[in-house]
Amino acid sequence: MILPIYTYGQPVLRQEAEEIGEDYPDLAGLIQNMYDTLERSEGIGLAAPQVGLPIRLVVINLDVLGEDMPQYKGYIRTFINPYIEEYDESQTEVMEEGCLSLPGIHESVRRPTRIRVSYQDEQFQLHDEWVDGYLARVMQHEFDHLDGTVFTDHIKGLRRQLTQAKLKNIVKGNFSCNYKVKPKR
Template sequence: MILPVVVYGHPVLRKVAEEIDEDYKGLKELIDNMWQTMYKSDGVGLAAPQIGESIRLIVIDADVLAEDFPECKGWKKVLINPIITEFGEEECNESEGCLSLPGIREDVKRPTKIKVEYEDENFELVVEELDGFIARVVQHEYDHLEGKLFVDHLSPLKKRFLKGKLAAITKGKVSVSYKIKTA
């Protein structure tokens, strides 16, 4: 089932998400719904808070980015209860967008390398060191679990320039090809 994407201004996007375990009711169906929602919305990743669920769950399929970012090739994963345990020192600016912030794209400075621990859909522990754009994608989605959005990484001046667009998103005054949910 395709779910509405929660947009800027909804309080669930500012909450720190809760950990889950294998007994979480309806988890398989929720993961399936998240995949469907992400693909219908032309997203690369989707965090559970973006569909109104304040739990530590992310789905990512970055394979569509592989032509420009080879490290994304075949990277389709479910991340349950992820924790970024290390951030590299080198940083770079890249353009980011977000299904919860439709119509906004900005350069965001992030570390180029991370180490992340998470459980897969079978609750098997996975530890990965990620480099390049896939590290950015994971950091972007991970921010959602921490109650953060990519615009939080922008300078105060940039945020002021976006104030009108953010206000419009809060009111649902955006044109998107997917269902959205406001506060």
Template sequence: MIFPIVAYGDPVLRKVARPIEKDEFNLPELVENMYQTMYDSSGIGLAAPQIGQSIRLFVVDGTPLNEDEEEEDKDPSLEGFKKVFINPQVLEETGDEWAFEEGCLSIPGIRADVYRPEFIKIKYRDIDWNEHVDTFEGMAARIIQHEYDHLEGKLFTDYLPMLKRQMLKKRLTDITKGNVKVDYKMRFPK
């Protein structure tokens, strides 16, 4: 099942998501639906708030970023980088901050440079409810940081300088009103 992506302006995107209990959801089905939704939207990550669920869950698949790259240009952090993060908790963010132009399925048509630390250490559960503590770097770390922000009620636009946010205000308002062209299903605030 493909869910509509919740658009900028919906209050669910600004809530701190709550933890999931082990048997609260049919997790395999929910996760599969989230992956289908993400792929249908040409995304590389999707957090539960983006489908209207204020719960601590996100899925990622960074492997498409390497598909069109020459062998020497492939990002090693993205090799086999398809994961489910349940009840994640960031333990540490370290390393130099580096800029990369980010976008978001909930904020279509807007991209901007965001600075994030190079490494992230995170504790989370997988689909089988096994607990992991892993450190990720580079683009994999960035994807996790972006999706984790959704669970904290943050959006990539929050990291932009005030002037840049002011310049984007009309475009963001248009997204909230549904005045945006996308090739995937979206749900706009009422």
């Protein structure tokens, strides 16, 4: 089932998300819906707050980038209760990002290229590992959503002011996109 994407201005995107346990109602169904929604909106990552749920759950599909990045072929993963444990600040990189909750905004963001993450998989097995490259970028973007942070929060200076104007338009509902959304009303 395809879920509507909550867009900027929806309070859930600014909330601190809560951890979930194995007893979360129909977790498998929710995860499937999140993958369906991600596919329909042609995204590569989706955090539960983006579908209106303030819980620590993220799905990432990098398989769709497999043509350009063969190392990610088949990479479709669910992250339950994820946290960024450590940032390796020794190397950072600037890359353009976008977000399904911020339609029409694409801006460059500087982030560390290597992070240590902890999370549980769909079997609730705990993982603690270092990741780098594009995956580390996507994880930082998605896991930020669980702490009420959106990627434009990382933009500084004059570009930040320009971005704020675009964000205001999203709050007012002045945007268009080709997937189902639930804007602030």
